[in-house]
Amino acid sequence: MFAYYFQLGLRSLRRNPILTALMVIAIGVGVAASMTAYSVFRVVSGNPIPEKASQLYAVQIDNYGPQHNKKGEPPDELDYTDALALQQTHKAIRETSLYPVLLSVIPANADLRPIRSSSYAMYADAFKMFDIPFLYGRGWSASDDQNRTPVVVIGRALNERLFHGVNSVGQQIDLNGQEYRITGVIDSWDPQPRFFDPISVGPFGNPIQLFIPMSRAVDQQLITAGNTDCPDENNGNGWDAFLHSDCVWLLHWVELPSTADARTYRQYLQDYAAEQQRVGRFEWPPNIWLRNVTQWLDHEHVVPPETSLSLYVSLGFLLICLVNTVGLLLAKFLRRAPEIGVRRALGASRRTIYAQFLLEGAAIGLAGGVLGLLLTGVGVWSIGLVFDARVARLATVDLKLMASTLGVAILAAVLAALYPTWRAAKVQPAWQLKTN
Amino acid sequence: MLQITPVLAALKRHKVGTLLIGLQIALTLAIVCNALFIIHQRVTRVDRPTGVIEENLLTVRNEWTNAKGADLSALIRTDMQALRQLPGVQDVAVSYGYPLRGGGWDSNLSIKPEDPSRAIDAARFFGDEHVLSVLGAKLIAGRNFRADEVRMLDSHDLSSPSVVIITKALAERLYPDGSALGKPVYVGSSATPSTIVGITGNMAGFSAGTWTDATYNYVLLDPTVLVDKANAYLIRTQPGQLDTLTKAAPDALFKINRLRIIPDAENDGVRTFAEVRAQAYKDDRGLALMMGAICLLLLMITAAGIVGLTSFWVAQRRKQIGVRRALGATRNDILSYFLTENLVICVGGLVVGTVLAVSLSQWLVMRFEMQRVSPLYVLLGAVVLLLLGQAATLAPALRASRVPPVEATRSV
Numbered sequence: 001m002f003a004y005y006f007q008l009g010l011r012s013l014r015r016n017p018i019l020t021a022l023m024v025i026a027i028g029v030g031v032a033a034s035m036t037a038y039s040v041f042r043v044v045s046g047n048p049i050p051e052k053a054s055q056l057y058a059v060q061i062d063n064y065g066p067q068h069n070k071k072g073e074p075p076d077e078l079d080y081t082d083a084l085a086l087q088q089t090h091k092a093i094r095e096t097s098l099y100p101v102l103l104s105v106i107p108a109n110a111d112l113r114p115i116r117s118s119s120y121a122m123y124a125d126a127f128k129m130f131d132i133p134f135l136y137g138r139g140w141s142a143s144d145d146q147n148r149t150p151v152v153v154i155g156r157a158l159n160e161r162l163f164h165g166v167n168s169v170g171q172q173i174d175l176n177g178q179e180y181r182i183t184g185v186i187d188s189w190d191p192q193p194r195f196f197d198p199i200s201v202g203p204f205g206n207p208i209q210l211f212i213p214m215s216r217a218v219d220q221q222l223i224t225a226g227n228t229d230c231p232d233e234n235n236g237n238g239w240d241a242f243l244h245s246d247c248v249w250l251l252h253w254v255e256l257p258s259t260a261d262a263r264t265y266r267q268y269l270q271d272y273a274a275e276q277q278r279v280g281r282f283e284w285p286p287n288i289w290l291r292n293v294t295q296w297l298d299h300e301h302v303v304p305p306e307t308s309l310s311l312y313v314s315l316g317f318l319l320i321c322l323v324n325t326v327g328l329l330l331a332k333f334l335r336r337a338p339e340i341g342v343r344r345a346l347g348a349s350r351r352t353i354y355a356q357f358l359l360e361g362a363a364i365g366l367a368g369g370v371l372g373l374l375l376t377g378v379g380v381w382s383i384g385l386v387f388d389a390r391v392a393r394l395a396t397v398d399l400k401l402m403a404s405t406l407g408v409a410i411l412a413a414v415l416a417a418l419y420p421t422w423r424a425a426k427v428q429p430a431w432q433l434k435t436n
Numbered sequence: 437m438l439q440i441t442p443v444l445a446a447l448k449r450h451k452v453g454t455l456l457i458g459l460q461i462a463l464t465l466a467i468v469c470n471a472l473f474i475i476h477q478r479v480t481r482v483d484r485p486t487g488v489i490e491e492n493l494l495t496v497r498n499e500w501t502n503a504k505g506a507d508l509s510a511l512i513r514t515d516m517q518a519l520r521q522l523p524g525v526q527d528v529a530v531s532y533g534y535p536l537r538g539g540g541w542d543s544n545l546s547i548k549p550e551d552p553s554r555a556i557d558a559a560r561f562f563g564d565e566h567v568l569s570v571l572g573a574k575l576i577a578g579r580n581f582r583a584d585e586v587r588m589l590d591s592h593d594l595s596s597p598s599v600v601i602i603t604k605a606l607a608e609r610l611y612p613d614g615s616a617l618g619k620p621v622y623v624g625s626s627a628t629p630s631t632i633v634g635i636t637g638n639m640a641g642f643s644a645g646t647w648t649d650a651t652y653n654y655v656l657l658d659p660t661v662l663v664d665k666a667n668a669y670l671i672r673t674q675p676g677q678l679d680t681l682t683k684a685a686p687d688a689l690f691k692i693n694r695l696r697i698i699p700d701a702e703n704d705g706v707r708t709f710a711e712v713r714a715q716a717y718k719d720d721r722g723l724a725l726m727m728g729a730i731c732l733l734l735l736m737i738t739a740a741g742i743v744g745l746t747s748f749w750v751a752q753r754r755k756q757i758g759v760r761r762a763l764g765a766t767r768n769d770i771l772s773y774f775l776t777e778n779l780v781i782c783v784g785g786l787v788v789g790t791v792l793a794v795s796l797s798q799w800l801v802m803r804f805e806m807q808r809v810s811p812l813y814v815l816l817g818a819v820v821l822l823l824l825g826q827a828a829t830l831a832p833a834l835r836a837s838r839v840p841p842v843e844a845t846r847s848v
Contacts, residue, residue, distance in 0.1 A: 019744055022741075022744055023735075025740075026737050026740070026741075029733055029737070030737075033730065033733075083509065091825070102499060102697075104501040104697055106501060106502075106695065110694070112580070112694075113690060113694055114501045114695060114696070114697055116499075116697040116699065148672070162662070172739065175499065176501050177502035223591065223592075223664060230624075231625075232624065232625050232626075237592075237593065238590070238592050238593055239592055241592070242592045256661055304719075305804050306719050306722070306723050308804075309800075309804060310723070310726060313467065313471065313726075313727065313730055314730065316466075316467050317730055317734060319463065319465070320460055320463045320464055320467070320734060320737065320738065321737055323456055323459050323460045323463065323741075324460055324737055324738065324740070324741035326456055327453060327456040327457060327741050327745045328458070328741065328744045328745070329746070330452065330453060330456070330745075330746055330748075331745055331748030332748075334748070334752075335748060335751065335752075375584045385722060386722030386723065386724065386725060386726050387722060388718065388719060395504065406731070419452070423452075
């Protein structure tokens, strides 16, 4: 029966080719616009570390005070004094301060130019905390952190470039004129958005290729490649003065597996800030925040306004296409009132009428979906024209997107067919037969 | 012409179809006028002047790889000298921060010492005494920096400068009575003042900013070269030499010293000012483009919907049309009947659409900090949709007007 109705549906589609084409185009275009916008939206609003999103927390401590902070909210980053104090007390199971640095690999061959790679300075805990996968070797040890050892973990792409992909653990490379020993090579790792630091270069940077101990980076006076925000600017007497200033430039992450751990840690932060107030460093009561990954990304507004705006506009567009399709389907179905009358008179139940017309709607949805797939392909391909290249490179057409394109198209068409079908099923056989 | 009563009577028998067209027109108006307004706003932004002579201007970003312990100011001087000697180069400046660079240093400014409460946030461009002339920015009062006023500092040794140049917009903001020249300004809640020695015409800050940004032209020039920062060499080329120098300048720099990073154009390395501008406004242009495409498609779909439903109505009423024709109605009467019918539906839809458009705009204001849509755009959208509705009805209505009176006598 199903196959028969589907056939009827297809035949009916052929009967009014222009009307059918209009509906198919409306659904195809509407769905394609929505799915293209969604392909970007799902990346920028995605959860970059689903297993641990509620166990990793970003720490904020108000070292600015009510006079300088933004509407009572502590700054997004920490100053060196606070970050170092937290790291040394190490109350969490794992924790790390981190900041982006500018590191360049200097090839031994004097004819070659230095290679700049996206680089971070952090503590040994970070590898396990962030579930960073290793291809060869491992991260450095806590004693390397303490001794400021020149060690480095490099990324897969850089390992390909420098060592043709072979195991390079134990080799030395020249970073900014200093020799560093490679302790590990990480596999492809590129969380999007970059939850652990959405601030410095924006939430959608290139994959990180170099990690060095933060103690070493500070020792080498490597300035941050990200933001530095200072309540007062004129801290001005060299590196040590900068380290002791109120300028914020570090992120601090802690791993707290249970809510009880989180509660304990929050209390510790509270006590820490209270202590700072007691010794006179802060002239205000404790103002601290502990945000897990989800809350943090929300707080940082990682979804660009252009992206959500496009999504809303294209959804509105789809809605109009649907209203349009309802009207056209109504016209199409009711034009066949005499035919329905004959079928009903010959014994077809309302149910069968429902089945037949909804299937016809589904057939239109399927055709619209196929067109939508093509247009979505074109749309995703041309996203680079509209959005920031760093965001655009993340939007891809995969099986899931293709399936949802078809699914949304069919669902939309069936929804649009509901009312017209109901009207069609209400046709009175006797009346139709009489007027004919 | 006035057939409103019969039109209304007929529409009552097609409630759903009428409602669908009306709804479609309402939604289309809501989206189209907001989209047009967004396009207008973005396009005006893109056209804002930068205050820079944009032709024949090249930016080369340079970062040193072995920064620690090196005498960076000497390296920078050597670079500048070499760049000046390249054929086709008119003048060279070094700067951290230039219009539309994308990111940079901003400082709080006030006209009283250590007064953060009423501070004004402004973009701070660091550079030498050549920056103004290379950019082609005009001084409208005062003087340029002298060579002996230019400091070469590590960014961690920075203090407030003794002299500064500010843009006209910033001068008027700091000293609304127009007396800024020669007056003090306190940079970054400093205790020591900097003297305003020059005022330039307006110049864009380092970022295109958000679309509500009123501080676009608030710029302060600081005669300091921050040697450890990602400085750019700004090169004013002779006409026609831009393309050659895009390659020649970085090559020359690498020849002097390879221990540096000059990123490619994609990573803001070597860019002509045209590329700087295009990159700064990419999102605006993209959004305007997308909104434009959606508007166009939307209008087409809505028109198609009207054609479809009106055709259906015409087909449904062939008999009635025949009767009217037989009773003496002219073709024009039939034509104007359908046009009036569409007009009635459109006006209804547009009234609802105006309410929707205003609420949508309200929501956009709240959610995206946009400006409220101007009534002019709602009006413009309404007129466009009205004309579109009439145009879309024309073909089916003409077909209706050609129904012969004899149709009245056909029973099947």
